[in-house]
Amino acid sequence: MRSQALLMRSEDCVxxxxxxxxxxxxxxxLSGLDFAIERGRVxxxxxxxxxxxxxxxxxLTGQIQPTAGRVTVIGQDLAMLDRRGLYALRRRxxxxxxxxALLTDLDVYENVAFPLREHTDLPEPxxxxxxxxxxxxxxxxxxxxxxxxxxxxxxxxRVALARAVVMDPEILIxxxxxxxxxxxxxxxxxxxxxxxxxxxxxTSIVVSHDVHVIERLADRLxxxxxxxxxxxxxxxxxxxxxxxxxxxFMSGSAEGPVPFHYPAVDVATxxxxxx
Amino acid sequence: xxxxxxTTTLVKFGRFTLFLGRLVAGVPSTxxxxxxxxxxxxxxxxxxxxxxxxxxxxxxxxxxxxGYDLLRRxxxxxxxxxxxxxxxxxxxxxxxxxxxxxxxxxxxxxxEIGLMLATDQLAAMDMMAVDPVRRICVPRFLGGVVSMPLxxxxxxxxxxxxxQVVGVAMMGVDSGQFWxxxxxxxxxxDITEGVVKSLAFGIACSAIAVFEGYHALPTAEGVGRATxxxxxxxxxxxxxxxxxxTAVLL
Numbered sequence: 408m409r410s411q412a413l414l415m416r417s418e419d420c421v422x423x424x425x426x427x428x429x430x431x432x433x434x435x436x437l438s439g440l441d442f443a444i445e446r447g448r449v450x451x452x453x454x455x456x457x458x459x460x461x462x463x464x465x466x467l468t469g470q471i472q473p474t475a476g477r478v479t480v481i482g483q484d485l486a487m488l489d490r491r492g493l494y495a496l497r498r499r500x501x502x503x504x505x506x507x508a509l510l511t512d513l514d515v516y517e518n519v520a521f522p523l524r525e526h527t528d529l530p531e532p533x534x535x536x537x538x539x540x541x542x543x544x545x546x547x548x549x550x551x552x553x554x555x556x557x558x559x560x561x562x563x564x565r566v567a568l569a570r571a572v573v574m575d576p577e578i579l580i581x582x583x584x585x586x587x588x589x590x591x592x593x594x595x596x597x598x599x600x601x602x603x604x605x606x607x608x609x610t611s612i613v614v615s616h617d618v619h620v621i622e623r624l625a626d627r628l629x630x631x632x633x634x635x636x637x638x639x640x641x642x643x644x645x646x647x648x649x650x651x652x653x654x655x656f657m658s659g660s661a662e663g664p665v666p667f668h669y670p671a672v673d674v675a676t677x678x679x680x681x682x
Numbered sequence: 683x684x685x686x687x688x689t690t691t692l693v694k695f696g697r698f699t700l701f702l703g704r705l706v707a708g709v710p711s712t713x714x715x716x717x718x719x720x721x722x723x724x725x726x727x728x729x730x731x732x733x734x735x736x737x738x739x740x741x742x743x744x745x746x747x748x749g750y751d752l753l754r755r756x757x758x759x760x761x762x763x764x765x766x767x768x769x770x771x772x773x774x775x776x777x778x779x780x781x782x783x784x785x786x787x788x789x790x791x792x793x794e795i796g797l798m799l800a801t802d803q804l805a806a807m808d809m810m811a812v813d814p815v816r817r818i819c820v821p822r823f824l825g826g827v828v829s830m831p832l833x834x835x836x837x838x839x840x841x842x843x844x845x846q847v848v849g850v851a852m853m854g855v856d857s858g859q860f861w862x863x864x865x866x867x868x869x870x871x872d873i874t875e876g877v878v879k880s881l882a883f884g885i886a887c888s889a890i891a892v893f894e895g896y897h898a899l900p901t902a903e904g905v906g907r908a909t910x911x912x913x914x915x916x917x918x919x920x921x922x923x924x925x926x927x928t929a930v931l932l
Contacts, residue, residue: 497809500809502806504806505802508805508806509806511797522812
């Protein structure tokens, strides 16, 4: 894994984890992460619940700092950035939250316009054109004056996607973009992610549990287990991987090295009070 | 109170002080965007008008009744206007307005920010390179600071009207005496005292409301608890600051 990260030329990768570890409260959440995210591709971060995917996203976006190693995004070491530097970097990134995280007191139009109003002095006609263009690209130009409370889950996700790309970012991060969507909405979001990646050349990083959807979308998968990288490669390579953890995750099996039960004392002691 | 809880309280007070520093540092950027400030003056001030005016009226009417009864014993009912005006301008106006503000606008601010936190809206803003403290907390803080003296002035004005209704119209105090004695006795420093107090209460109540909202646990129970803390902490802070300022300004 280390050799993969080091071998990739810096201009080919948009983010790089060099022997990254993260420990909190004496508990090691992530350790020995060594991988790079290739520019212009769709990379999926997968793994069982509680394996550190959200922590990895926080490291990638500079919300937390690693306790070991180094995270580099668009050529910048995140540990070296102050708040101003981090915000300058984040303007080149977009993030789609699982629930959309739309601002509930603003309508759809104003939600998409929000980053433009905060970061630019563009005149209103220009803002309007950009916003309507982005809303058109997600098929929701007609919903511009609806409030977030009036949107379905899939529509909210698409509005959030329009907002995430309104500043034309280089990296787009999706946190569980398919969770809770019906098949039609899921298909729409899937198509949008693929179209954005291909049409705009945006580097996409997708965190998801949905193996079958991710297999259709991602160029490369990174599978986390127990805070480490269990496997990384193309969907086909992971599907053929003989490692038991990889096989269990890719097949969605309840039986395997990832236990069904949370660690506990034996059932007789717990329920009958006997040794 | 054991050592651990003393430490926890001190740590929280330290965090509050640092947060207040961030709020104050963000004031110039909010002043450059007056629309954000006006929105919050509307939300915290204008929408609190009805409760403040109604309370002011009833407090003034009670002052009229109690003041008349008290002054009658000393044969100086004509001083009712002075007593009501001084009480309302220097003490009751700022204090009761601040308590009402904490209950109405303070809780609204805390629950709004807490819910934004729980639904990732603040995290989304942070990811869009927009500082949520500057964009969300500072305008609400400043809106409260601006609104409080205005609300206190309205409270006192309506209160004096209430005292006049009871004293003059119901109890038969001479209208000319009521107003002339008030005009003769009330000085600029009495009004200044009220303004200084309501400004201090505005800073304390608004800062507590945004602090509790911003640091709420992102759950339904966490937001509920934060809202309760806003009312309790604001009320204690108002009464403590009131004593300190009264001691200094008298």
